Amino acid sequence: MARLSIIVVERDRERALRIVDGLMASGDHAITVISEETGLARRIAEQKPDIVLIDVADPSRDVLEELALVSGPMERPVAMFVDRSDEQLTRAAIEAGVSAYVVDGLQPERIKPVLDAAIARFHMFQKMRAELAATKAALEDRKIIDRAKAILMKARGIDEEAAYALLRKTAMDQKRRVADIAQQLVMAAGLLT
Numbered sequence: 001m002a003r004l005s006i007i008v009v010e011r012d013r014e015r016a017l018r019i020v021d022g023l024m025a026s027g028d029h030a031i032t033v034i035s036e037e038t039g040l041a042r043r044i045a046e047q048k049p050d051i052v053l054i055d056v057a058d059p060s061r062d063v064l065e066e067l068a069l070v071s072g073p074m075e076r077p078v079a080m081f082v083d084r085s086d087e088q089l090t091r092a093a094i095e096a097g098v099s100a101y102v103v104d105g106l107q108p109e110r111i112k113p114v115l116d117a118a119i120a121r122f123h124m125f126q127k128m129r130a131e132l133a134a135t136k137a138a139l140e141d142r143k144i145i146d147r148a149k150a151i152l153m154k155a156r157g158i159d160e161e162a163a164y165a166l167l168r169k170t171a172m173d174q175k176r177r178v179a180d181i182a183q184q185l186v187m188a189a190g191l192l193t
Contacts (some may be wrong), residue, residue: 005030007044009037009054019055022108026115048076051115055081077122079114089146099125102185141179151189 006029016033023029034043044052051056080093093101100118102110145167147174152163167185171178 004026004032005047005051006032006115007047007049007052008033008035009035009040009052009056011035011037018108019053019111022111023053025108029169045077051076051119052078053081053111053115055080072096077118079118081114106144141177141182144179144186145182148185151185 004027008016008023010019010033016035020031020033025069027101032039032047032049065164077099078097078133079102080098083104084090085101085103092103098120100114102114109154118130120186135157145164148167149160152158152166156163156166158166167181168180174181180190
């Protein structure tokens, strides 16, 4: 495992030390322990860790809300170890952006596999979010291009193929994307009507 910057959130000093020992056994990591849950989002954002590991016997709504802030834009993997859970807490943890939610506490031998799984799951979801964003952007581009083609077809009395060819030629001449030229045309047409 590569060297990671890890924040461990644990109130109990003895449990925190066991977690740190387990992490050190899995590699030479930069580990910071946070024992106070208030202001958790701010403190984690300041340190920008690679992963956050939270060990709580009984997670509260406050902790989960802080987690939602910690991983709001899904910036980092979060692994949560709980002693007990229920369906609502599990759902709230997943909605808050927890990458791994492990019930029945934290044992040192489970740390590395759970961290590996949390990181892999985080990267998988990050890739899916990027693909979704790219698909949405492409769809928006397509809508703008279609509107620009309709404007050109009406204004010039040309068919759809010729309208697209004109947009493409203009984009190539200006070394810009077709969607950018289409956006300008749609904005200009909006000003004129």
